[in-house]
Amino acid sequence: xxxxxxxxxxxxxxxxxxxxxxxxxxxxxxxxxxxxxxxxxxxxxxxxxxxxxxxxxxxxxxxxxxxxxxxxxxxxxxxxxxxxxxx
Numbered sequence: 001x002x003x004x005x006x007x008x009x010x011x012x013x014x015x016x017x018x019x020x021x022x023x024x025x026x027x028x029x030x031x032x033x034x035x036x037x038x039x040x041x042x043x044x045x046x047x048x049x050x051x052x053x054x055x056x057x058x059x060x061x062x063x064x065x066x067x068x069x070x071x072x073x074x075x076x077x078x079x080x081x082x083x084x085x086x087x
Contacts, residue, residue: 008048015041015048030074036067 022037040063046052055063072078 011048012045015044032070032074036070 018037019041022034026034043052043054047054068078
């Protein structure tokens with residue numbers, strides 16, 4: 001039976017995959033997106049190695065709000081930039 005906690009290796013692999021995804025989109029997005037994402041991924045890696053605690057709810061709310069505002073200011077929308085037809 002699988003445990004409910006996926007474990008450190010799985011979580012670190014997800015962070016690594018997110019990092020690879022960011023690298024492939026570096027030319028498509030403004031640097032502020034990466035300036036927000038990279039510290040978040042670093043914080044998660046530190047958490048996995050028990051070097052930092054995850055932020056409390058008020059700080060999470062503030063960070064998510066600031067990120068949404070930054071995306072809206074840059075792109076003018078929170079929706080998809082250019083709709084793609086289905087394949």
